[in-house]
Amino acid sequence: MTLIETASRGQITPEMEAVAQAEGIDVQKVRRLVADGRLAILKSATRDVMPVGIGELVRTKINTNVGTSIDFVDMEEEIKKALVAAKHGADAVMDLSTGGDLNVIRRRILDAVSVPVGSVPIYQAAQNPDMNSDDMFNAVRKHAADGIDFMTIHAGVTLSAVEHLKKRRRILDVVSRGGAFMVVWMAQHEQENPFYAEYDYLLEIAREYDVAISLGDGMRPGCISDASDAPEFTEIVTLGELVCRARSKGVQTIVEGPGHVPLDDVGASVIAMKRLTHYAPLYLLGPLVTDIGPGYDHITGAIGGAVAGMYGADFLCMVSPTEHLALPTIEDVKEGTIVTKIAAHVADLTKDGQKDRAKTWDDRMAHARKNLDWDAQFNLAIDPEKARKIRRGRKTSSDACSMCGELCAIKIMRDILKE
Ligand code: SF4
Structure with missing residues (x-):
């Protein structure tokens, strides 16, 4: 039986389970979508x-x-x-x-x-x-x-x-x-x-x-x-x-x-x-x-x-x-x-x-920016190597970046709001 036929009979396969787990969705939803042809699972x-x-x-x-x-x-x-x-x-x-x-x-x-x-x-x-x-x-x-x-x-x-x-x-x-x-x-x-x-x-x-x-x-x-x-x-x-x-x-x-x-x-x-x-x-x-x-x-x-x-x-x-x-x-x-x-x-x-899962990634980046936590920003960046290289190439003595240095709005607001 093919995957689509198995799904149509109400049966769950390891492939469906793997997709459900990777995507954070219910396996029965995966099965139904595969049966309906609205979700294809690529795997020989x-x-x-x-x-x-x-x-x-x-x-x-x-x-x-x-x-x-x-x-x-x-x-x-x-x-x-x-x-x-x-x-x-x-x-x-x-x-x-x-x-x-x-x-x-x-x-x-x-x-x-x-x-x-x-x-x-x-x-x-x-x-x-x-x-x-x-x-x-x-x-x-x-x-x-x-x-x-x-x-x-x-x-x-x-x-x-x-x-x-x-x-x-x-x-x-x-x-x-x-x-x-x-x-x-x-x-x-x-x-x-x-x-x-x-x-x-x-x-x-x-x-x-x-x-x-x-x-x-x-x-x-x-x-x-x-x-x-x-x-x-x-x-x-x-x-x-x-x-x-x-x-x-x-x-x-x-x-x-x-x-x-x-x-x-x-x-x-x-x-x-x-x-x-x-x-x-x-x-x-x-x-x-x-x-x-x-x-x-x-x-x-x-x-x-x-x-x-x-x-x-x-x-x-x-x-x-x-x-x-x-x-x-x-x-x-x-x-x-x-x-x-x-x-x-x-x-x-x-x-x-x-959308909720995707936004979690953006939110983590936003918090890393707020904290001027550069390692966290690099780790969350879509291209960590490039992000690191750019920061390293234009250094600043500030804990902000060399775009604004000590005039960093994030840093100023953080310091003010702390007080
Ligand atoms: S220095 Fe300017 S560009 Fe750099 S993090 Fe602060 S506000 Fe953003």
Whole structure:
């Protein structure tokens, strides 16, 4: 029996217990949410990782992408990135490798980290220039058998969505790598997307390994002008249909979303996506709220991610400072992960089931500030190393900081109120 089926029968599994304990919520609530498909638990049956819950009532989670490209194939560096991401709070890591021996890289990453690992099997299938549908499903089976905890499948990139794309004439037609692979394959073969046409077979494989499917957003908008258009929402409607079919077969799903969205559309966009996909956990890349931030897109993504989380997005994908420019370095991955973690925490300060817990962290920091207790502030900081380095770099003889020194308002008020 799969996790979703067990939950539907009223039974509690160790995975549900682990999530309930980690999140500070009642295990029966976890069970019910899993049964309803509103909470996905990422954990392969074959890997010894801490199960991670994505969805309602639980902490907003973040994923960090790592992986080689065709131009940069340095396996050791990608493993270091995965470790750095996990160290700085990534709840999951996705291996998006496209260069080198993908089987070896995937296994090395699976062995290296103790957080759930996701993948995109079409990247491997597409290494064969004559890729056929068997290559696609074989890649899915291979990744599941290797112990991948969740995998992105672009099953919603259908012939119908491509027709909408042709009519819409976007500025940036398709910016999803997996989405582009599927569009090209359909055009060359004049056939429907195999992941859509043979979705039941895909579900059989997912069911066999009890691996969660992350339904990819191949039609996500790649710029502000293309946001929330017909191709995107045609795909979302299809993803909603695929969520229901997966649930009926006992397969957990997550739905992926955009992309680039203006800030005042983020809330409506999240609410619509949630409704159209039957409240499946929502996984967003950003969304980036402007197109003019190359070099700082971890920030444009975090602004969108925080607002999206407030409206119900459950899982935020790290955007690195090198987004749109280059493969990130280890330092870029660290910075992107930390900034995304902040966005997720900002969302949790507003999230049902988590806001009180999240606020406890902020309150502890506020008290440490009031006491000018620098060690406590460093320990509570999202990036203790950076906080320590900044304070050390600009010293003061005062017990305050070198911003105001003896004119420190906190210190003055503390001393006055003591008297
Ligand atoms: S010196 Fe100024 S900036 Fe530093 S802690 Fe005191 S009030 Fe805050």
